[in-house]
Amino acid sequence: MIKKMIHKDIEKIEGRVFERIAARGIVIKDSRILLLYTKRYNDYSFPGGGVDTEEDIITGLKRELKEETGAKNIEVMDGFGYIDEYRPHYKEECDMIHMVSYFYICQIDDELDSVNLEDYEIANGMVPVWVDINEAIKHNKKVISSKEESMGLSIERETLALELVAKELMNH
Template identity: 30%
Template structure:
């Protein structure tokens, strides 16, 4: 694996708090020196992907999430390249921690694109696939993170952490 991070709550007593666990997959798709990202109406960018449904394999979840959010079809899952575990106080349950384990996979997609099949919350956020350079995405997400007075999507910090890890690994400076 190229990166492995833990973010959010570091110290909590698991004996006194329930842990609500969710596992997710995120696709890192690079073509012609550009990443396939999902743009939201809040201005941020995220990797295509999401939660794994009960009984679904990682591969099935990756293919479903990328197709739904971008309209592209994964034709090759190369390798898992990183993991980010985030823990926060659960918004929906008292005395609980929400733990999300995001697994990042290097993938390839077919040339053609079908239509998106967005969930309601994704449609409300106006998810839109965009091909961007690594440097562009990092810069735009960092601009979002600098702003204190706006409503940010909870994934922006996590995704920028993964983007920066990719940048240092690929030795990219964002001017490709």
């Protein structure tokens, strides 16, 4: 486990909890990393997302990477760790969401295909980008420190994982 995170608005872990397993890809080429920039939240995040009930985690990871970035010939090399988090949930029938995000080191072809984003991802201005990891970390930390009104709930998890990836994988 990389870290257990409990959002500041969660007083007690009880009540109606929506459980979600997510898979997120770490794709590095030279000094850059493949991330998603989301205009609505002004942040960088790892490609990936919720694993559907009928799929295993690796199948879900490959599907999400292909949909969000256009990645081709995805090869999952190794697990990197997971972040366990509790945070407020937007669905009225739940008091909170418990999401466990598993991070995997992946290799893909250099050339990306077209993306197949969901309507809300398009509306949020989500685009795949190759970016210097230190620039992405610096950008996200600036958004966090200035507490931008548009700031999303996942930026702290994503920035924590980016810092760990930079420390452990980028100089090898």
